[in-house]
Amino acid sequence: MTVIDFFFEPLSYDFMVRALATALVASIVCAVLSCWLVLVGWSLMGDAVSHAVLPGVVLAYVVGAPFALGAVVFGFLAVALIGAVRDTSRVKEDAAIGIVFTSLFALGLVLISVIPSQTDLNHIIFGNLLGVSRADLVQVLILGAVVFGILILKRRDFTLFAFDPTHAHAIGLNPRVLGALLLGLLALTAVVALQAVGVVLVVAMLIIPGATAYLLTDRFSRMLVIAPSVSAVCAVIGLYVSYYLDTASGGMIVLTQGVAFGLVYFFSPRHGLLVTRMLARRRRAQATVAQEC
Template identity: 80%
Template sequence: MVRALTSTVIASAVCAVLSCWLVLIGWSLMGDAVSHAVLPGVVLAYVLGAPFALGAVVFGFLAVALIGVVRDTSRVKEDAAIGIVFTTLFALGLVLISVTPSQTDLNHIIFGNLLGVDTSDLIQIGVLGAITLTLLVLKRRDFTLYAFDPTHAHAIGLNPRVLGAALLGLLALTAVVALQVVGVILVVAMLIIPGATAYLLTDRFGRMLVIAPSFSVLAAVTGLYLSYHLDTASGGMIVLVQGAGFTLVYLFGPRHGIVGKRLAKRRREVARAG
């Protein structure tokens, strides 16, 4: 339980910080694509005895390259290209799992196995999480400028393509960090919900980088304890708590919540009438 709690906190914090940029850039679908497309890379890395992160990064970039090729060389639009590529690669991963002889159950890559985290898994999660978080913090200004205005970033000497590729590489690493916690299927939720929730609570990006991981860690710990006491799937419960938290903010957020905006509008109408 201690290892599960530690890995949950690390994965949720790293996913939440990256989610801030994904939400701003509008890469929700891309996050979904990369998180699913890393599955065959992780399986092949297991077969070859290579680090999971290596296979994930290779297939993450492969997915992005294939999406670009399909989009630029055909009439197919980007959203359709993303759907075609990530589902095909995800299916390839499922086939590889089904034909790979293994002494361990590789299905935990798909669905997660939080309570099965051992010391080596925890070390991998910690190292990859530290690398990803450090790079995001060190390059946060460049990534933020790229998210808001890539044209201006290019004008001051930054390379938007390199910054985009770096974010995608970090996205692949983050997917590996969260695989053990919630599995491939639910990784995208941890990569989108915290940033989207923080986006509804503040208009300042610096505050988003604080609110998102705080919300994500709180939801993850709450979900883990609920899954323990209710005897439910830990990964699913973590994401469910995050979804419930987003719903509350969406409805009752002080500035952008649906109910809050209606109440504020009614107060303004009353004040004008008075």
Template identity: 75%
Template sequence: MELLAEPLAYGFMQRAFAVSVLAAVVCGVLSCWLVLIGWSLMGDAVSHAVLPGVVLAYVLGVPFAAGALVFGLLAVALIGEVRDRSVIREDAAIGVVFTVLFALGLVLISVTPSQTDLNHILFGNLLGVSPEDLLQVVLLGAVTLAVLVLKRRDLTLYAFDTTHAQAVGLNPRRLGALLLAVLALTVVVALQAVGVVLVVAMLIIPGATARLLTDRFGRMLVLAPVLAAACAVVGIYASYYLDTSSGPMVVLAQGVSFLAAYLLVPARGLLRRCGRRDAHAPAPLA
């Protein structure tokens, strides 16, 4: 009990736990749809494309979240514009947009005079979270979760079958745009925890791990955020006692959980499949 209580005696550790758990839960819920639709690369694109927005927000003296959200939505719009109005396929459009915006952000960091280490934008700064940052993350996280919960049925139908969604009166294009907007918001929430570089891990690993554990999407929506939150807590405790960087330790904890699920899932883990020559692929989601 003393080992568990010691880090909680410090205010900065309390805020680190709060921000990381909230970011993990939001990312965990969204990751279920990203994994199902196959938008892993889109999550990577948006998470990197927000970098110039964060740097410009610092220069202008406005909250980092404002700049990150603007450039996240800008990246989504640019990807859609290039994809829809040219012969370039979506994966190539994503690659062009996010690498250019990420490079712009790196250039801005290199030329921006600052008393603050702007590299924290790249790799996160959980232990430097202020009460104002925590409030910002709580508000954005609450909005993001509310949208996902209220629209979960429509988004799930869109993910499984866009043709059927259109047949029952839904607009797949609007639902896709909504999901992309929520993705941009989620990136802003997670940015404070793990930085630009590692956000994509929090957006993909929880959903991928939950997919290994269940064939039902409803259960995925519960398992993914629970696993993500548990890994956030374990990662921060490990970083405290091992004296390592907090954000990367959270991601490493998620990686370990994925590896454990991949190897040990009773129904279809790798170790079980090695002993069964007639193993089948995972059943489709229900």
């Protein structure tokens, strides 16, 4: 097999073309949003919302409504419930997040098990990247464009909200509104990623790219370029590997992102573990020499 055949053989199948397009859109949108989630410290919130949207997606399927509508409703419901449990009891926020998202996720599993359907709703949990239809692809493209457009247009406001909400309020921005908008975009992004990796692995696509970029640069503007670039490359590599090794596409994409993070964690020229340890040893050696002199 030639190199050209290696790259173009998978693309001779329509389902692979749709899978590649879906994976690229989902990975790029998730990666851009992940930059703010990492800065704000909403990793657990991303996990909560991505799992909590499951019953909303199932109920939307039942009534014939758009998946995005059900996801947004249950995403905000999860946030409201987390706030209520945190503010009206002794339970701390991390425990409240765990209670709410696991309960709503379990509700989604129960709904899937009892709702009669000619469609296998388990693909919502585990993803069905190779089974993406034209209608699914159109939905992903529309939702992805909406989320990406809002993130880019409001990037300065979101960045100020992430770094200093007090200053954002002082200059006339409303941190509550910005936080609510970010959560709404998180719910919509979860729907986009559902087509690729399912509910279980959505949180990985929402966290790993931003964390990877965070280890590579100290400038947020560069994070917004590095994160989607790394995520898109991982999506392509993961999809091709899954095609030739006959493995789960969504899982392989996330695994590729995990490997990329591992490489950056160890070998990043700025914040890599090996580099920081070498610098620490060099400082200790210089300090020892200085003391001896």
